[in-house]
Amino acid sequence: MGQNDNGPNGTRSLGPRCIALVGPFQSGKTTLLEAILARTGAVQRQGTVDAGTTIGDSGQEARHHKMSVEATFATTNFMGDNYTFVDCPGSIEFIQDMRSVLPAVDAAVVVCEADEKKVPQLQLILRELEDQNIPRFVFLNKIDKADKRVRETIALLQPASRVPLLLRQIPIWNGDIISGFVDLALERAFVYKEHAPSEIVELKDDNVDRKKEARFKMLETLADHDDQLMEQLLEDIEPPRDKVFDDLAKELRERIVCPVLLGAATRSNGVLRLLKALRHESPGHAETAQRLGVKAGNDATALVLKTFHTTHGGKMSVVRLLAGQAGDGTTLMTPGGDSARVSGVFKLMGQHFEKRPQATAGETIAFVKLDSAKTGDTLASGKQPPAALIQVKPFAPVLATAVQAKERKDDVKLGPAFTKLTEEDPSLTVVHNAENHEVVIWGQGEMHLRVASERLADRFLVPVSTRPPSVGYRETIRKPITQRGRHKKQSGGHGQFGDVVLEIKPLPRGSGFKFEDRITGGVVPRNYIPAVEEGVLDALKHGPLGFPVVDLSVALIDGSYHTVDSSDQAFRTAGRIGIVEGLPQSQPVLLEPIHEVEIVCPTEATAKMNAILSGRRGQILGFDTREGWDGWDTVRAQMPESEIGDLIIEVRSATAGVGSFIFKFDHMAELTGRTADQIIAARRAAE
Ligand SMILES: Nc1nc2c(ncn2[C@@H]2O[C@H](COP(=O)(O)OP(=O)(O)OP(=O)(O)O)[C@@H](O)[C@H]2O)c(=O)[nH]1
Ligand SMILES: [Mg+2]
Numbered sequence: 001m002g003q004n005d006n007g008p009n010g011t012r013s014l015g016p017r018c019i020a021l022v023g024p025f026q027s028g029k030t031t032l033l034e035a036i037l038a039r040t041g042a043v044q045r046q047g048t049v050d051a052g053t054t055i056g057d058s059g060q061e062a063r064h065h066k067m068s069v070e071a072t073f074a075t076t077n078f079m080g081d082n083y084t085f086v087d088c089p090g091s092i093e094f095i096q097d098m099r100s101v102l103p104a105v106d107a108a109v110v111v112c113e114a115d116e117k118k119v120p121q122l123q124l125i126l127r128e129l130e131d132q133n134i135p136r137f138v139f140l141n142k143i144d145k146a147d148k149r150v151r152e153t154i155a156l157l158q159p160a161s162r163v164p165l166l167l168r169q170i171p172i173w174n175g176d177i178i179s180g181f182v183d184l185a186l187e188r189a190f191v192y193k194e195h196a197p198s199e200i201v202e203l204k205d206d207n208v209d210r211k212k213e214a215r216f217k218m219l220e221t222l223a224d225h226d227d228q229l230m231e232q233l234l235e236d237i238e239p240p241r242d243k244v245f246d247d248l249a250k251e252l253r254e255r256i257v258c259p260v261l262l263g264a265a266t267r268s269n270g271v272l273r274l275l276k277a278l279r280h281e282s283p284g285h286a287e288t289a290q291r292l293g294v295k296a297g298n299d300a301t302a303l304v305l306k307t308f309h310t311t312h313g314g315k316m317s318v319v320r321l322l323a324g325q326a327g328d329g330t331t332l333m334t335p336g337g338d339s340a341r342v343s344g345v346f347k348l349m350g351q352h353f354e355k356r357p358q359a360t361a362g363e364t365i366a367f368v369k370l371d372s373a374k375t376g377d378t379l380a381s382g383k384q385p386p387a388a389l390i391q392v393k394p395f396a397p398v399l400a401t402a403v404q405a406k407e408r409k410d411d412v413k414l415g416p417a418f419t420k421l422t423e424e425d426p427s428l429t430v431v432h433n434a435e436n437h438e439v440v441i442w443g444q445g446e447m448h449l450r451v452a453s454e455r456l457a458d459r460f461l462v463p464v465s466t467r468p469p470s471v472g473y474r475e476t477i478r479k480p481i482t483q484r485g486r487h488k489k490q491s492g493g494h495g496q497f498g499d500v501v502l503e504i505k506p507l508p509r510g511s512g513f514k515f516e517d518r519i520t521g522g523v524v525p526r527n528y529i530p531a532v533e534e535g536v537l538d539a540l541k542h543g544p545l546g547f548p549v550v551d552l553s554v555a556l557i558d559g560s561y562h563t564v565d566s567s568d569q570a571f572r573t574a575g576r577i578g579i580v581e582g583l584p585q586s587q588p589v590l591l592e593p594i595h596e597v598e599i600v601c602p603t604e605a606t607a608k609m610n611a612i613l614s615g616r617r618g619q620i621l622g623f624d625t626r627e628g629w630d631g632w633d634t635v636r637a638q639m640p641e642s643e644i645g646d647l648i649i650e651v652r653s654a655t656a657g658v659g660s661f662i663f664k665f666d667h668m669a670e671l672t673g674r675t676a677d678q679i680i681a682a683r684r685a686a687e
Pocket of ligand 1: 111265
């Protein structure tokens with residue numbers, strides 16, 4: 001076999017590796033994992049996504065939707081070394097799992113295809129890798145249905161990467177079909193075999209020149225960071241093969257190039273070459289630990305990549321052990337000072353776990369019942385709490401749904417289920433609205449929320465129903481009024497008597513509510529006044545239009561009492577009556593929340609954003625280029641909350657899935673006319 005089989009590092013093993021498979025939606029990551037597992041003998045036969053037989057999508061929700069919805073781990077062995085591959089979801093909505101895993105991997109394989117529409121997504125993913133300094137290969141997949149030159153494809157994909165995409169293989173065409181490839185570093189030609197290693201063949205004449213040219217291009221790019229190689233190229237000296245492999249490995253590790261390999265995951269084409277490139281060129285855990293700033297020493301140090309709860313109760317923390325050893329009985333501490341004892345180490349293969357003895361540095365394994373550990377946590381075995389190696393901040397949520405247990409008896413199970421749900425996926429947040437008792441799950445998109453409610457049912461055994469969350473409408477008044485509120489009841493012995501006169505006045509937007517006591521001469525005794533205010537506040541929870549009333553002042557200016565029949569209760573009722581009778585005459589008006597929205601999108605979609613925002617009663621505040629993002633814009637606008645509800649769906653469809661936004665409350669604005677009438681009517685109908 002060729003030089004590459006020993007590799008630039010000879011036979012020295014770098015220990016167990018952890019490699020992420022990432023890339024745009026549906027590019028073939030799960031299929032590639034399957035091909036890798038079949039090629040390395042971890043599975044007997046390569047499963048397919050369509051038949052629902054892959055390890056990567058073995059989770060219930062992934063199977064159901066035929067797409068990955070969480071990171072899946074599978075450990076295998078290749079040429080004597082332990083490798084854990086992490087199949088990450090491609091959908092932007094599930095990108096959080098990828099972001100939690102990336103910091104601890106040695107390298108990523110970015111699986112992509114020659115599809116122009118997926119370039120913005122590719123850019124987004126490469127961006128994460130660039131920002132986190134992760135060495136990365138591109139695996140140009142689906143080469144079996146390539147309909148353009150690979151060189152054209154590279155040109156198409158290049159704008160998504162800040163570093164050069166370095167073509168390492170060129171295809172061998174047989175008519176319209178790619179039948180094999182030439183490895184430009186090995187200088188060998190291979191013919192693809194379905195589900196078997198490619199076969200070395202003689203390089204044919206017409207490919208010799210193409211190879212020469214492409215190889216020169218590859219070397220030229222490498223030489224940009226290697227003066228010696230540049231000199232050799234200029235002087236027409238053929239660089240030694242070892243030198244080329246060394247440069248490939250070095251420049252990958254320094255993240256100044258991104259090598260591109262070709263293949264077809266469904267046929268297992270190009271998979272062995274990919275594995276060999278990973279073996280010889282990707283860094284090992286020692287380098288990864290160094291990148292993360294792990295202190296040298298004997299302590300076990302690990303990062304939690306994912307947390308999940310099995311139906312049978314156990315919490316699993318998938319960790320990458322970056323240094324030291326850990327097994328049953330090892331005590332690990334979080335940066336917060338909580339400690340937990342490892343009581344079970346498992347090797348992962350999709351949904352399947354296999355108990356195993358102690359783990360050594362570099363391995364990716366699952367620990368059970370580390371109750372205090374969260375995804376993203378640094379764990380260490382020392383006496384002192386470790387410093388956190390990383391901080392992964394989830395993306396801000398963009399879509400919400402209100403949820404309710406389908407059966408009342410499950411209400412008590414909801415709280416713990418939400419805790420587990422958000423522990424598993426930190427890009428979901430659960431918000432309890434104290435005002436209307438609504439429970440709202442916030443997430444990254446429609447599918448994300450759908451999977452969240454499926455998970456509540458499947459994993460945590462609480463079936464839920466969902467509906468759009470209510471909008472934070474309010475109402476206020478436009479006209480001042482003075483209103484009497486009188487409560488008098490004579491029933492049998494003890495009666496009830498309370499009598500107040502309220503001066504009700506509008507206040508400027510954002511003032512909230514003010515209560516004033518302007519009683520003179522004790523016409524309402526002091527001790528009843530708090531009860532009047534309580535009654536007023538109670539009535540303001542539900543104004544004449546059906547919403548909480550804000551931005552008004554209520555002054556208690558007059559009233560009367562009865563020495564026997566007056567009570568707190570009677571004055572509370574009187575205060576309430578004053579408001580209930582007064583407000584309808586004060587020209588109530590609906591208020592709707594307006595948020596400031598900041599949309600980010602590729603520049604070609606900016607005009608579409610303009611139209612989307614205008615169509616949703618948005619007021620554009622300005623456009624700008626997105627800082628640090630070539631080819632992207634930022635659009636700022638003010639927009640009613642009711643229109644933000646499903647805004648993300650439209651934004652995503654106008655941006656090939658990559659547009660997003662953040663928003664924050666700005667002000668309440670009066671809403672009149674037909675839209676207001678409809679909202680008020682809907683509210684009445686719901687009551
Ligand atoms: N023709 C062809 N189709 C492929 C290849 N690899 C994957 N596919 C198909 O592409 C589709 C998506 O494959 P997956 O493996 O689920 O892709 P993925 O990247 O894991 O998808 P997500 O995880 O949902 O982003 C499936 O229908 C695969 O059969 C390939 O090499 N050639
Ligand atoms: Mg997948």
